[in-house]
Amino acid sequence: MELLAVVTALLLAHALAYLAWQAASRRRRSRCYLLDYACHKPSDDRKVTTETAGAVIERNKRLGLSEYRFLLKVIVNSGIGEHTYCPRNVLEGREERPTLADALDEMDAFFSDAVASVLSKSNVDPLAVDLVVLNVGSFSPAPSLVSRLVARFGLRDDVMAYNLSGMGCSAGLIAVDVARNVMLTRPRTMALVVTSESCAPNWYMGTDKSMMLGNCLFRCGGAAALLTNDPAFRRRAKMELRYLVRANIGAHDDAHAAAVHREDSDGRLGVSLSKALPKAAVRAFTENLQRLAPRILPAGELARFAARLLLRKLLRRKGKEEGPKIDFKTGVDHFCLHPGGTAVIEAVRKSLGLSGHDVEPARMTLHRWGNTSASSLWYVLSYMEAKRRLKRGDRVLMVTFGSGFKCNSCYWEVTRDLEDAGAWEDCIDQYPPETLVNPYMDKFGWVNDIQGQGGGFVF
Numbered sequence: 001m002e003l004l005a006v007v008t009a010l011l012l013a014h015a016l017a018y019l020a021w022q023a024a025s026r027r028r029r030s031r032c033y034l035l036d037y038a039c040h041k042p043s044d045d046r047k048v049t050t051e052t053a054g055a056v057i058e059r060n061k062r063l064g065l066s067e068y069r070f071l072l073k074v075i076v077n078s079g080i081g082e083h084t085y086c087p088r089n090v091l092e093g094r095e096e097r098p099t100l101a102d103a104l105d106e107m108d109a110f111f112s113d114a115v116a117s118v119l120s121k122s123n124v125d126p127l128a129v130d131l132v133v134l135n136v137g138s139f140s141p142a143p144s145l146v147s148r149l150v151a152r153f154g155l156r157d158d159v160m161a162y163n164l165s166g167m168g169c170s171a172g173l174i175a176v177d178v179a180r181n182v183m184l185t186r187p188r189t190m191a192l193v194v195t196s197e198s199c200a201p202n203w204y205m206g207t208d209k210s211m212m213l214g215n216c217l218f219r220c221g222g223a224a225a226l227l228t229n230d231p232a233f234r235r236r237a238k239m240e241l242r243y244l245v246r247a248n249i250g251a252h253d254d255a256h257a258a259a260v261h262r263e264d265s266d267g268r269l270g271v272s273l274s275k276a277l278p279k280a281a282v283r284a285f286t287e288n289l290q291r292l293a294p295r296i297l298p299a300g301e302l303a304r305f306a307a308r309l310l311l312r313k314l315l316r317r318k319g320k321e322e323g324p325k326i327d328f329k330t331g332v333d334h335f336c337l338h339p340g341g342t343a344v345i346e347a348v349r350k351s352l353g354l355s356g357h358d359v360e361p362a363r364m365t366l367h368r369w370g371n372t373s374a375s376s377l378w379y380v381l382s383y384m385e386a387k388r389r390l391k392r393g394d395r396v397l398m399v400t401f402g403s404g405f406k407c408n409s410c411y412w413e414v415t416r417d418l419e420d421a422g423a424w425e426d427c428i429d430q431y432p433p434e435t436l437v438n439p440y441m442d443k444f445g446w447v448n449d450i451q452g453q454g455g456g457f458v459f
Contacts, residue, residue: 033237139198170402196222197373204270221372
């Protein structure tokens with residue numbers, strides 16, 4: 001009996017030790033560190049000046065006076081400067097008949113810059129990459145772009161490669177989520193996340209106003225990031241991912257149709273942004289924050305909000321009086337917001353009760369780079385780092401929107417003081433300017449005296 005008791009005790013101890021090891025192993029695999037990232041800076045000969053923008057608009061002979069004024073009004077109120085970038089086929093006047101080579105050249109320039117840069121900065125050999133997740137929303141050639149990247153950098157034969165398309169401006173965080181989920185099943189994984197958009201084949205040449213907005217705000221860009229769950233890299237990492245929340249309200253017809261790639265009445269392809277888009281964005285944003293808030297905010301703030309909400313219901317206060325709001329600043333130090341347009345930034349600022357300082361990185365990113373779709377958040381993060389705002393222990397909230405309709409967010413903790421200027425290195429000292437000069441206002445400002453639509457909600 002004594003021997004049986006000893007054996008039973010040993011087996012129980014062994015089982016408990018195994019379970020503890022398994023739990024510790026799962027915790028290690030669930031870690032997700034941002035080792036480094038790099039934002040694409042196209043060559044200077046691809047910059048879009050006011051003269052270039054005006055020339056592109058003027059050479060579309062299909063535009064009537066109404067459409068011409070509409071485009072000028074949108075670009076004047078867009079919030080972008082004249083240092084953004086566009087593809088070469090647009091600069092060369094070939095936007096109406098883009099070729100496959102135009103789109104591939106745009107992607108190759110991005111790969112050669114951002115992907116090569118992040119591997120070099122991190123001192124990671126391409127053969128050490130176990131997983132690649134690439135997202136480019138509106139260009140999906142065969143072989144896939146991720147296969148093109150694998151071939152270009154000579155990645156291993158057993159590398160896991162995922163190619164995402166059609167996910168819109170929120171795809172950057174979806175790619176991070178895919179990488180994180182794969183790493184849950186594989187210890188010590190090095191993941192390369194690559195995010196961009198293809199402008200070369202997607203320039204709209206029609207006269208549908210709902211489809212003309214994108215030409216004014218979307219610009220060339222891209223970013224590459226290295227993620228890992230290997231604890232050996234923790235000290236080298238810039239940030240650690242704590243939470244990632246995704247909300248997709250595409251089951252609602254109006255939300256699903258808010259941003260659609262379609263043909264206009266003349267058969268010309270483009271992205272249509274409907275009037276229902278702002279409402280869909282608010283709904284998706286609310287859905288996301290309801291799930292995110294309990295995970296990142298202190299109990300005291302949640303209790304305060306609940307008490308005020310209960311009091312409001314007990315007193316049966318209705319009408320136009322604004323209800324209680326959660327103070328997200330109690331759990332977030334920096335807000336990395338998608339710079340989809342001035343209306344996007346302002347709407348999120350009001351919803352979260354943020355200051356001008358909080359949304360400065362998004363505004364400056366929109367001015368310097370334009371809306372680079374899914375990669376925009378990395379430029380905003382890079383601005384914060386270039387300004388040396390990110391200190392060890394700080395908490396960063398990323399929020400982005402996309403067609404579908406989706407709102408995705410993730411919550412990072414900074415693991416060391418950051419100060420790499422990255423793509424902002426040659427201009428960060430100029431931001432924020434005392435007065436944000438709008439070169440389009442100087443040249444086309446007269447259109448603001450005209451009644452009409454402009455400045456729309458763009459993602």
